[in-house]
Amino acid sequence: MLIVGAVFGAVLSFFFVAGPLVVAMAVALAVSPVLPIIGALTQWQFPVGTIGATISHILFSLIAYVIAALATPVPASGAVAVTPAGGGFPMLWEFFERFARGWLMGMNAVVVLTLPFALPWIFSGLPAVSLLLLATSPLLAIAAIFIAVVNVIPVFAPGVAGNNIYAGILGWTAWISPPTWPATMLGLVVCIVNSITALFGAPVRWVPEFWTGSFMTHGGILYPFWRVPAGYSLGNFYFLDPRIGATTPEFFPPPLGGPTGAFIGLTADGATLHETGHTLNVAAFGAWFTYIGWVHQNFFPTGLNGGPRAYAEVLAEAHLRDSTIPWFPFWAPPVGLAGLTPNAPPTFDTVTVDGLPPGAFLNYSAGASLTLSGASADADGYPAAALIPGSPATGVRWAFSTQPAAAAAAITGATTGTATAVVPRGGDYTLAFASTDGAELPVGGPLSFTAKVVEAVVSVPIVASVNQSFTADGSMSTAGVDFAGAPLPLTFAWSITPPSAVIADATLPTISVTPTETGPHVVTLQVTAAGAAGTSHTASGTVPVS
Amino acid sequence: MPCTLQIGGINGEAVTGGGLPTQLRVYVRRQGKCDQVEITVRVTQNGPAMFTAMATPDNNGTATAGFIVEPPIFACGSPLWVEARCAAGGECSASAQVSIDCKVPSDGGSGGPNNGNWPWPFPPQLFCPLIGRGFTLALFTGIVTFLTGVAMALPPAIGAGVAIVVAAFGILAVWRHWCAIPYCYFWGAILWVLKRCLLAGAILTLFFVSAATLLCTLAIGFAAGVVTNRLRKAHCGLPRMITPLTQLPLW
Numbered sequence: 001m002l003i004v005g006a007v008f009g010a011v012l013s014f015f016f017v018a019g020p021l022v023v024a025m026a027v028a029l030a031v032s033p034v035l036p037i038i039g040a041l042t043q044w045q046f047p048v049g050t051i052g053a054t055i056s057h058i059l060f061s062l063i064a065y066v067i068a069a070l071a072t073p074v075p076a077s078g079a080v081a082v083t084p085a086g087g088g089f090p091m092l093w094e095f096f097e098r099f100a101r102g103w104l105m106g107m108n109a110v111v112v113l114t115l116p117f118a119l120p121w122i123f124s125g126l127p128a129v130s131l132l133l134l135a136t137s138p139l140l141a142i143a144a145i146f147i148a149v150v151n152v153i154p155v156f157a158p159g160v161a162g163n164n165i166y167a168g169i170l171g172w173t174a175w176i177s178p179p180t181w182p183a184t185m186l187g188l189v190v191c192i193v194n195s196i197t198a199l200f201g202a203p204v205r206w207v208p209e210f211w212t213g214s215f216m217t218h219g220g221i222l223y224p225f226w227r228v229p230a231g232y233s234l235g236n237f238y239f240l241d242p243r244i245g246a247t248t249p250e251f252f253p254p255p256l257g258g259p260t261g262a263f264i265g266l267t268a269d270g271a272t273l274h275e276t277g278h279t280l281n282v283a284a285f286g287a288w289f290t291y292i293g294w295v296h297q298n299f300f301p302t303g304l305n306g307g308p309r310a311y312a313e314v315l316a317e318a319h320l321r322d323s324t325i326p327w328f329p330f331w332a333p334p335v336g337l338a339g340l341t342p343n344a345p346p347t348f349d350t351v352t353v354d355g356l357p358p359g360a361f362l363n364y365s366a367g368a369s370l371t372l373s374g375a376s377a378d379a380d381g382y383p384a385a386a387l388i389p390g391s392p393a394t395g396v397r398w399a400f401s402t403q404p405a406a407a408a409a410a411i412t413g414a415t416t417g418t419a420t421a422v423v424p425r426g427g428d429y430t431l432a433f434a435s436t437d438g439a440e441l442p443v444g445g446p447l448s449f450t451a452k453v454v455e456a457v458v459s460v461p462i463v464a465s466v467n468q469s470f471t472a473d474g475s476m477s478t479a480g481v482d483f484a485g486a487p488l489p490l491t492f493a494w495s496i497t498p499p500s501a502v503i504a505d506a507t508l509p510t511i512s513v514t515p516t517e518t519g520p521h522v523v524t525l526q527v528t529a530a531g532a533a534g535t536s537h538t539a540s541g542t543v544p545v546s
Numbered sequence: 547m548p549c550t551l552q553i554g555g556i557n558g559e560a561v562t563g564g565g566l567p568t569q570l571r572v573y574v575r576r577q578g579k580c581d582q583v584e585i586t587v588r589v590t591q592n593g594p595a596m597f598t599a600m601a602t603p604d605n606n607g608t609a610t611a612g613f614i615v616e617p618p619i620f621a622c623g624s625p626l627w628v629e630a631r632c633a634a635g636g637e638c639s640a641s642a643q644v645s646i647d648c649k650v651p652s653d654g655g656s657g658g659p660n661n662g663n664w665p666w667p668f669p670p671q672l673f674c675p676l677i678g679r680g681f682t683l684a685l686f687t688g689i690v691t692f693l694t695g696v697a698m699a700l701p702p703a704i705g706a707g708v709a710i711v712v713a714a715f716g717i718l719a720v721w722r723h724w725c726a727i728p729y730c731y732f733w734g735a736i737l738w739v740l741k742r743c744l745l746a747g748a749i750l751t752l753f754f755v756s757a758a759t760l761l762c763t764l765a766i767g768f769a770a771g772v773v774t775n776r777l778r779k780a781h782c783g784l785p786r787m788i789t790p791l792t793q794l795p796l797w
Contacts, residue, residue: 119757129755136757143761168771172764210741211771213764334775389781 001095005102006109006155009064013110016056021114024049025121029134057111057179061288064103069296069311070304071096072328079321079340080314080328085159101330102155104285109151111179111286115144118178147173151284154330162332164211167280171212174236174283183287184235191237194220203242205268211334212276214238218246218268228256229264231271232294233278233316235287240268240275247384248395248415249436249446261401263434263446269391270320270383270438273333277316280331320383322439336386343382346394346437349375351447353431358447363529365537366426366455372398372411372419376435376442384438394435401448402430404478426455426537428480452488452535454479456527460541466515470543472523475509477537479529489530497522515545549578549636552795553628554608556587557669558620558648566618567648570597573671574630574640576607577793581635583609588627591643596626600633606675606792622648647671666724674725678796681721682735684714689743689766696762697754730782731795733773738794740770741787 027049071093074080083090090098119140120133133140150169154161161167174180194217198204204219214233219242224230229241229250243250246268253261282290293312300306308317308325317327321343329340337343351374353362364370378385378393385393398414400407404427413419423429434446457476464470472494479488494506501521502514515521521543528536552575558567572585580603587597601609609630620626623645631639649664666673692707694700721727747763750756777784785794 132755133757139757139761143757164775165772168768168775172768172771175764176760210737210767210774213767213771335778386778388784389778390783 001090001098002102002105002155002158005064005099005104006106006152007102008099009060009103009106009108010110012060012103013057013107017053017060017107018110018114020049020053020056021111022117024053025114025117028124029117029120029130057107057286058288058292060107061104061286062292064100064107065289065292065296065311068097068100068104071100072305072311072314074305074309074311074314074326074328077322077324077326078342080326082329101285104289105152105155108177108179108284108286109148112148112151112177113144114178115147115176116140118181119176122181143173143176147177151177154284158330161280161284161330164332164334167331167334168211168213170283171214171236171276171279174279175213177283179286179288180235180282181287183233183282183290184237187234187237187239190220190222190234190239191215191217194222194239197221205246207269207272209272209276212236212279214272214276214279216240216268216272216275218242218244228252228262230266231268231275233275233282233290235282235290236279238272238275238278240271244268244271245395245397245415247391247438249397249434249441251397251399251401251432251434253401263397263399263432263441265434265436265439265441266322267384267395267436267438269387270436272387273319273383273439274316274322277319277331278312281312281315320439324440333383333386336380336382341380343437343439344378344380345440346376346378346435346442348433348435348442348447349377351375351433353449353451356449358449360449362449362451363535364423364451364453365535366424366453367537368423368453370421370423370431370451372421372431372433373417374398374419374433374435374447375417378437380437382437382439384436387438394437396433396435398431398433400429401432401446402428404428423451423453426453426457426478426480428452452480452529454490454527454529454535454537456525456537456539458523458525458539458541460523460543462543464513464515464521464543464545466518466545469512469514471510472513472525472541472543473510474525474527477509477525477527477539479527479535491528491530493526493528495524495526497524513543515543518545521545549576549580549632549638551576551580551583551630551632551638551640553630553640553642553644554671555644556626556628556646557671558622558646559612559669561622561648562618564618565648566615566621567646568616568618569612569614570620570626570646571610571612571669571671572628573669574601574603574609574628575675575795576603576609576632577795578638579636580632580638582633584631584633585609585611586629586631587613588629591627591641593627606679608672608675610671620646622646670725674721674727675796677717677721677725678727678731678735679791679794681714681717682739682791682794682796684710684717685736686739686742688712688714689739690746693743693747693750693759693762697750697756697759699756699758728795729780730777733777733780734782734785735794735796737770737773737777738785738787738789738791740766740773741785744770745787 116137120130123129197220207216215237218240223241229243231240249263296306297310314326314328318331319333323342376394381393398411398419400409403409404425407425411421429451431449432446459473461470494511500516504512524540526538554573554575557571559569561567583601586595597613599611601611603609625643625645629641688707688710695703744766751759
């Protein structure tokens, strides 16, 4: 059915896409050298033939995409169950999917043949450049035939699509493949815009991925800042949100990370593999396919096989193979995973806070310093260590997923195995440790440690008079809440210097103090949390008595 | 770039008639930033230090320190424990047990990589990186010359480029015969060349508006991708385009 689809797509393309495109571009090219201004106008005002061909191309891509997307039974995670080559009679849905995939590839291959006209046409506003390129049309024609043949090889030998050398040829030739340009040109613009922001101090990282001839821009300003970070691909360019770590998981507090916050296991380096899958999608199926896939993924997040189950997404995910995400076994990663093996998520080694494992009761007094120790491993060393040999197989991060509102607790060395955290204020803290192999978090998500921190808070008047009582308030002291959400009971022990001052009842949260002499009086409160291993905290306030 | 050191080896010199070197020269390779290297030689890993010296890396990143062994007690091939520590300008160290090579310039007789006759004017610890860099540079020059010829449609330049590439492979033959080239280093050098040629090709394509150069550049990019995956499969480090030639591990 792949071949039938490819022939069908090629015929459609010849009459309704590539044919009209060639005629329109030839007209523009014929006019340009003689009348450059008119040539430029005929190009940029999109002659009828170009518009019609483009609309036809989009429409045919959409129909083929819809057939493939609706026919494919995408599981919640793991590989789509396709019939292997020589594995017997294909399932019914595979006829539709193969026909549509062949259609897309056949149609794309014929559009590729417009290269000898398309490249000079693109520059028809610059007649000198256009003529130079037109002079090399025979060479471009040979290149176009080569690329078209490369495009349709998987129609006749589907297994070739998983060959990393084939993927390299496909990815690199995509740069001069006309059907990819509507995506790649926009990608170039976005890349330039994001890169310009680096001049103004925005963190931007550029990483070429030589395997598929893709170019990563990590950072900049053009990213979907209103939602959980991700990446997107435009032809041979792909872009990753600056909020994604290069190699470490990142914590996103509410509301972005949901009601309790969340870690994102995908790193920029790991996402490279998914995005290179999109590069190959564009190379094989054309730019309109990737735009249609984007709409499918984002506008149908739960229904119609959309969201992460969108056809364009499951094809691209065949490189990364996150174990929690579905993928279609067409493309294949260059290293690390063979056959239908999915990515193995990382695992935790020993993770402790002050030597105690997750689940232990952690009690501290305010200002305490915690020693955090965590390690993780990745059985398959994929994707991080496979993609960049010599780099750690996993990246880690410690973060406070919850903490008292005014705490602003800090972690030193949060992305290292051994870190130090300080809990400055009383209340409840949740300290989380996450690990990623570049693609995903360990099964079960991050490890959490709950800590209760007791803090004595003393409030005293600015001045007081001798023999007149004043109030010292310790009721703001806290040690967090119990499982029912009620404040943990505290015991109070007040003292005062000089001791001549009279305290009514030194065990109440709020006391009355009567100084009997002048001078500074230091009121000290020791608060001890019940059921918290006797953890206590001491605070004091000074009252000048006149 | 973080500092890394690697023990390059020990060369025995001024060999006596009995085959015992009276001088030892220790070679340490440096990558990244390190201004001075402290070199220590011991008989065994935990034995007392026999020699300690400070050495300043040369422009190629090679730090050397020579020691006199009088009377000579170590035979060629004897193992010694060598430690190197960056003493200034960086933080890195290395240690390894290495055998004493006794490859000295021969009197013109035929030599071989594994015997005492060594026809080259430098000991292997200096010769091998030098010839490796020669190959790398020649390959890069050849491909860029070829690309320039294609971009300018100049057959002589194309021919010169091809000739230089052929010469580069001649240098490679020497390199491979006389030096044990680590797999990662060899393919790393190739990738480094391809990355730089890719950049050069892109610039030439834009400057000369040459479709032929564009196609050549894409072919170079594809080759860079293939080599990248080859290195990944072997778990080799990937050299960066901006790494200076003198910092490429080529020994």
